[in-house]
Amino acid sequence: MTSALELAADGIGSVEPNPAVGCLIEKSGRIIGRGKHERYGGPHAEINALADCRSRQADPEGATIYVTLEPCCHRGKTGPCSEAIIRAKPAGVVIAAQDPSAHADGAGIRQLREAGIRVTVGVCEAEARRLNAPFYHFVQTGKTWIVLKWAQSLDGKLARVDPTRNPWISGEQSRADAHRLRRRTQAILVGINTVLIDNPLLTPRPSGGRRPLRIVMDSDLRIPLNSQLLQTASDHPLLIVTDAQTLTREAGKAKEIERRGGQILTRKMDIEHGNLRPLQDELRTRGVQQLLVEGGPKTLGAFLEQGLANEVCVYIAPMVLGVEGCASLGTALARKVCQTPLCHLETKRLGPDLRLRGLTAPIT
Ligand code: AOF
Ligand code: ZN
Numbered sequence: 001m002t003s004a005l006e007l008a009a010d011g012i013g014s015v016e017p018n019p020a021v022g023c024l025i026e027k028s029g030r031i032i033g034r035g036k037h038e039r040y041g042g043p044h045a046e047i048n049a050l051a052d053c054r055s056r057q058a059d060p061e062g063a064t065i066y067v068t069l070e071p072c073c074h075r076g077k078t079g080p081c082s083e084a085i086i087r088a089k090p091a092g093v094v095i096a097a098q099d100p101s102a103h104a105d106g107a108g109i110r111q112l113r114e115a116g117i118r119v120t121v122g123v124c125e126a127e128a129r130r131l132n133a134p135f136y137h138f139v140q141t142g143k144t145w146i147v148l149k150w151a152q153s154l155d156g157k158l159a160r161v162d163p164t165r166n167p168w169i170s171g172e173q174s175r176a177d178a179h180r181l182r183r184r185t186q187a188i189l190v191g192i193n194t195v196l197i198d199n200p201l202l203t204p205r206p207s208g209g210r211r212p213l214r215i216v217m218d219s220d221l222r223i224p225l226n227s228q229l230l231q232t233a234s235d236h237p238l239l240i241v242t243d244a245q246t247l248t249r250e251a252g253k254a255k256e257i258e259r260r261g262g263q264i265l266t267r268k269m270d271i272e273h274g275n276l277r278p279l280q281d282e283l284r285t286r287g288v289q290q291l292l293v294e295g296g297p298k299t300l301g302a303f304l305e306q307g308l309a310n311e312v313c314v315y316i317a318p319m320v321l322g323v324e325g326c327a328s329l330g331t332a333l334a335r336k337v338c339q340t341p342l343c344h345l346e347t348k349r350l351g352p353d354l355r356l357r358g359l360t361a362p363i364t
Pocket of ligand 1: 018019020021022036037041042043044045046069070071072075076077078079081099101104
């Protein structure tokens with residue numbers, strides 16, 4: 001199952017909002033087929049593993065199938081995996097975790113058992129749920145999984161006072177990694193200050209594939225019409241969240257934004273004084289399973305303070321910026337939050353930097 005989970009993990013970045021799933025078929029101590037769900041809309045892991053088996057002229061009859069998610073029994077974009085498995089006549093199926101989706105929720109498992117197949121559920125369950133944490137969270141709570149991401153120096157500064165010479169804090173490898181984070185998410189959010197200072201594009205690069213919704217919290221509609229975000233709004237969706245009053249005052253600018261392809265949403269949201277719930281509702285309505293919050297410190301701080309972060313991903317660069325650095329997250333937080341250590345902690349070296357990832361609540 002550990003190998004099946006490793007296979008599944010390869011799909012991260014291509015399968016979302018579907019879960020990443022891996023499948024191995026074992027017979028007489030040999031692996032005779034492996035497969036994963038490779039991309040959204042593509043065949044499921046079990047189908048790929050059975051096809052792999054056939055391509056090796058191996059017969060899955062009497063084998064044991066290891067799969068990281070309950071096989072589906074619905075007809076979605078692809079046919080039901082449960083029926084394909086039953087036709088293959090394995091002796092047993094070992095499943096890491098049940099699929100909580102309404103179209104599954106144990107029904108796939110029941111179908112296999114009714115066909116006389118021995119089914120075991122719960123092997124490496126926590127690991128499987130961790131791998132697809134945003135999927136489980138969204139299906140089970142209806143809420144978007146929120147990831148906060150930032151890069152900082154050893155003394156906790158998120159930016160340089162003078163970014164003209166070198167705007168970066170983290171190195172090249174960290175930045176490439178951050179683009180992989182963007183690729184797996186359905187929406188990316190920043191505050192207006194980040195737009196004014198960095199003029200970001202907020203697209204996953206190298207380009208191609210999914211185009212996450214780019215969201216800017218901009219209560220005074222200060223986004224420059226010549227910003228990279230607006231220049232690319234006809235190709236990459238852009239949503240600007242502002243105040244209803246601002247919209248009345250800035251009707252002309254709002255029209256220009258919409259003419260360029262930007263969408264405007266008015267929701268009473270006060271980042272500083274803590275009310276991001278309407279945003280959560282909007283994300284849920286739009287079916288956004290995972291949101292990446294990229295800054296700046298005020299926006300990140302607001303999500304932390306309001307207890308809305310599910311996951312934190314920090315790139316730590318081995319440098320002390322001292323007075324050359326600014327925008328520390330600590331000073332942005334009025335109250336102390338996140339006092340307990342993150343759980344399911346992972347650390348990784350990325351060139352000179354250290355990446356630290358963790359969840360704000362344990363997965364059981
Ligand atoms: C499986 N094996 O590898 C995956 C499953 O639209 P579809 O047809 O691709 O179905 C997507 C749903 O199927 C998804 O929401 C989840 O419940 C399940 N994913 N099931 O048997 C797989 N990826
Ligand atoms: Zn399936």
